[in-house]
Amino acid sequence: MIGAAAQVVLIGVGSPFLVGLMRQVRARLEGRAGAGIAQPMRDLRKLLRKEPIAPHGTGWPFRAAPLVLAATALVVAAVGPFATTDSPLDPAADLFAVTALLALGTVALALGGLDTGTAFGGMGASREMTVMALVEPTILLAAFALSIRVGSTNLGQIAASVAEDPLSVISPVSLLAAVALIIVTMAETGRIPVDNPSTHLELTMIHEAMVLEYAGPDLALIEWASAMRLTVLLGLFAGLFTPWGITLALPLALAVFAVKVAVLGALLAAAEVFMAKLRLFRVPELLAGSFLLALLAVAASFFLERA
Amino acid sequence: MKIIDVTSESLAAHVAELLGSGHRLALVAAVPAPSGFDVVYLFSHGADLVELHLPVPGDDPRLPSIASLSFPAGRFEREMRDLYGIVPENHPLPRRLVRHHHWPRGWYPMRDDAGPPPAFGDPEGPFPFVTVEGPGVYEIPVGPVHAGLIEPGHFRFSVVGESILKLKARLWFVHKGIEKLFEGRPPEAGLELAERISGDTSVGHALAYCQAVESALKVAVPPQAVRIRALLLELERIYNHVTDLGALCNDVAHGILNAHAGRVRESLLRINDRVTGHRLLRGGVVVGGARLRALPDVDALRAIGEDVAEIVALALGHSVVLDRFAGTAVLSAQAARDLGTLGYVARASGLDVDARRDTLEGFAPVVRTGGDVLARFQVRAEEIAASIEIIAGLVGDLDAGDLDHVTPSPSGAFGPAAGVGIAEGWRGTIVHRVQLDAEGALARVKVVDPSFFNWPALPVALSGAIVPDFPLVNKSFNLSYAGNDL
Numbered sequence A: 001m002i003g004a005a006a007q008v009v010l011i012g013v014g015s016p017f018l019v020g021l022m023r024q025v026r027a028r029l030e031g032r033a034g035a036g037i038a039q040p041m042r043d044l045r046k047l048l049r050k051e052p053i054a055p056h057g058t059g060w061p062f063r064a065a066p067l068v069l070a071a072t073a074l075v076v077a078a079v080g081p082f083a084t085t086d087s088p089l090d091p092a093a094d095l096f097a098v099t100a101l102l103a104l105g106t107v108a109l110a111l112g113g114l115d116t117g118t119a120f121g122g123m124g125a126s127r128e129m130t131v132m133a134l135v136e137p138t139i140l141l142a143a144f145a146l147s148i149r150v151g152s153t154n155l156g157q158i159a160a161s162v163a164e165d166p167l168s169v170i171s172p173v174s175l176l177a178a179v180a181l182i183i184v185t186m187a188e189t190g191r192i193p194v195d196n197p198s199t200h201l202e203l204t205m206i207h208e209a210m211v212l213e214y215a216g217p218d219l220a221l222i223e224w225a226s227a228m229r230l231t232v233l234l235g236l237f238a239g240l241f242t243p244w245g246i247t248l249a250l251p252l253a254l255a256v257f258a259v260k261v262a263v264l265g266a267l268l269a270a271a272e273v274f275m276a277k278l279r280l281f282r283v284p285e286l287l288a289g290s291f292l293l294a295l296l297a298v299a300a301s302f303f304l305e306r307a
Numbered sequence B: 001m002k003i004i005d006v007t008s009e010s011l012a013a014h015v016a017e018l019l020g021s022g023h024r025l026a027l028v029a030a031v032p033a034p035s036g037f038d039v040v041y042l043f044s045h046g047a048d049l050v051e052l053h054l055p056v057p058g059d060d061p062r063l064p065s066i067a068s069l070s071f072p073a074g075r076f077e078r079e080m081r082d083l084y085g086i087v088p089e090n091h092p093l094p095r096r097l098v099r100h101h102h103w104p105r106g107w108y109p110m111r112d113d114a115g116p117p118p119a120f121g122d123p124e125g126p127f128p129f130v131t132v133e134g135p136g137v138y139e140i141p142v143g144p145v146h147a148g149l150i151e152p153g154h155f156r157f158s159v160v161g162e163s164i165l166k167l168k169a170r171l172w173f174v175h176k177g178i179e180k181l182f183e184g185r186p187p188e189a190g191l192e193l194a195e196r197i198s199g200d201t202s203v204g205h206a207l208a209y210c211q212a213v214e215s216a217l218k219v220a221v222p223p224q225a226v227r228i229r230a231l232l233l234e235l236e237r238i239y240n241h242v243t244d245l246g247a248l249c250n251d252v253a254h255g256i257l258n259a260h261a262g263r264v265r266e267s268l269l270r271i272n273d274r275v276t277g278h279r280l281l282r283g284g285v286v287v288g289g290a291r292l293r294a295l296p297d298v299d300a301l302r303a304i305g306e307d308v309a310e311i312v313a314l315a316l317g318h319s320v321v322l323d324r325f326a327g328t329a330v331l332s333a334q335a336a337r338d339l340g341t342l343g344y345v346a347r348a349s350g351l352d353v354d355a356r357r358d359t360l361e362g363f364a365p366v367v368r369t370g371g372d373v374l375a376r377f378q379v380r381a382e383e384i385a386a387s388i389e390i391i392a393g394l395v396g397d398l399d400a401g402d403l404d405h406v407t408p409s410p411s412g413a414f415g416p417a418a419g420v421g422i423a424e425g426w427r428g429t430i431v432h433r434v435q436l437d438a439e440g441a442l443a444r445v446k447v448v449d450p451s452f453f454n455w456p457a458l459p460v461a462l463s464g465a466i467v468p469d470f471p472l473v474n475k476s477f478n479l480s481y482a483g484n485d486l
Helices: A002-029 A039-048 A060-079 A095-115 A119-150 A155-164 A172-188 A216-241 A250-273 A280-305 B011-020 B071-084 B178-182 B187-194 B199-217 B223-251 B255-276 B298-317 B319-325 B333-339 B343-348 B373-396 B450-454 B457-462 B467-477
Strands: B002-005 B024-033 B036-045 B048-057 B062-064 B087-089 B137-142 B154-160 B163-170 B289-291 B404-406 B417-424 B429-436 B442-448
Touching: A002 A039, A002 A060, A002 A216, A002 A250, A039 A216, A060 A095, A060 A216, A095 A119, A095 A155, A095 A216, A119 A155, A119 A172, A119 A280, A119 B137, A155 A216, A172 A216, A172 A280, A216 A250, B011 B024, B011 B036, B011 B048, B011 B062, B024 B048, B024 B071, B024 B417, B024 B429, B024 B442, B036 B071, B036 B429, B048 B062, B071 B087, B071 B333, B071 B450, B154 B467, B163 B457, B163 B467, B178 B187, B178 B442, B187 B199, B187 B429, B187 B442, B199 B223, B199 B417, B199 B429, B199 B442, B223 B255, B223 B289, B223 B298, B223 B373, B223 B404, B223 B467, B255 B298, B298 B319, B298 B373, B319 B373, B319 B467, B333 B457, B343 B373, B343 B450, B373 B467, B442 B450, B450 B457, B457 B467
Parallel strands: B002 B048, B062 B087
Antiparallel strands: B024 B036, B036 B048, B137 B154, B154 B163, B289 B404, B417 B429, B429 B442
């Protein structure tokens, strides 16, 4: 119980700093000074002080979307195998439940974008749904491939079994699933090469196009929730493939988790410097490729690990 | 310069003959005359200039449209109708161009007797966009206020899925009346306006303006000043090309190359500052000649050239960047020719139009035939290298201790006179026409930025492209809003 609460607090407070760290890594690698890792936190503070405002003609989907997005991210932060496998919601800490929660947040935001009735909201929502339709099955399949060895789809049990036998990570199954998960993490969190989180070009946006009409505290909530989703997905990756430290005492396990996610985030940001954004019509090809890798991971787990 | 007086009846035949002999329509301007207007059609073919003068009466001014002979002529005629009220008869597209629909009817701001503007209302109703009908077709309106710091333009896309069926670009949000501001000033005082027509083309517009004034005043420019002017023109080309190469990489989210292009741009701006005392090269070109503070360091420029070559190689060596550039928004040579495009837009589509051919010895323009974003990128990348070599050649002929070469303008009255100036700015060929009154003051200045010719090519190139590629394509054209809408 305490472990789950500690996870939520760490992810809630730490995720804006993760975004700040990634921006700072990118800035330094591009030869810029950067705004410092606390800048997203300062942005959130600034947005929270503004008056809440909603466009004319929007209804409850627009208002509810940020709350649903943040709530789903918080629940995943509580149940995921990040710093402890001992979740009070253990039966819910299932890979299907986690994937569904993340999808719920995405759909809520897409509905919020559609509710504004603007061309950009609809355009962003349509693109986001295209990406999601390819991302969610890949997450499911990749995690499913890892669950076959354990015989359970409970994320905590998968992580615990890898933590007991760290060498089991070095297998074709894990490798294929890891690559697939990296690609969908980049797609799901709107990073290059699928989306560009720092662009001002409205017509190229996916995630940002959906949230163009949000302002003030609502926007702060969305930014915060997006940061948490990034942290949670990186944490899930860390929990499934490098769960070392998860069996340690809670304070130590939290510290190990923070370091792992920071390293993963920094690596992702560094990799982004060398990438460019794909033409929109090539994104499904990339995601289909990651789906294929996940499918191969499932097949491999049957052939290699059942034997 | 050959001047032919024509009538309404003989105009079309003269235009057809000139276009047939390879001339290009460079400029159409209404010039106030005692009996009404004198409409000037300027044609150029290399250094060969021909002007057709068509007198038009002041009350109920009309002229026969030549839009069916030349697409740019149709746009000049619409511009003239909006600003002077001269009606082109049988025009295929008799709609407003410059004046938005809320401008009052019957008020023509460029006329001498226009007076203060009446109250703005909604005389023409909303702007009619052609709606595309069909299953799944929807519209995306963008602008004129954008998320980034760019000039105002309203773009309306008719889209199926992500594919663009039709794009209508609505411009003319920045009408400043700059041609009107020239009127009544002495020629020297027009220079500061010319430098500010389009902020990134200070030298190009200043040079075209000065050449026009000099040809009206019959001033001979010292040969050293001609070299300095050519040098400044290339400096302006280099810094703008470098900026856009970086911006194109940034538009495909390859930001690191934009950061490096920004670094190179800054060192170029500092060179500009040392050379002219202004980072955007203002003050170098003056009426009658040119003035510099120092010559640019050729070794430093060559080092920059190598830096840029590395940035270009990295961009084109990146498979995703190359994939985004190649085959995107192809402008065919036929379309480029029909629309009268200029500059790197034309040269990337296989047309070897470049006004520098007439001023620089042994000059050969960089031409590509792809017509896509990649071709426009490559033309500009190669022009940087070519410009550095041009500068190196020019610096060798100049004396670093003597950089002030100006022929004074003749004083006193010399009667009405007119002159034309043509310069190959970094966007393309800039044409100015200056008319002086009997006291030697500016009576009429007509400015044509290459963007005026190139804007219609953007929607043509975009048909069949996808919506998320638009910002990249737009940047590859990088047309001026301020230079287009005077």
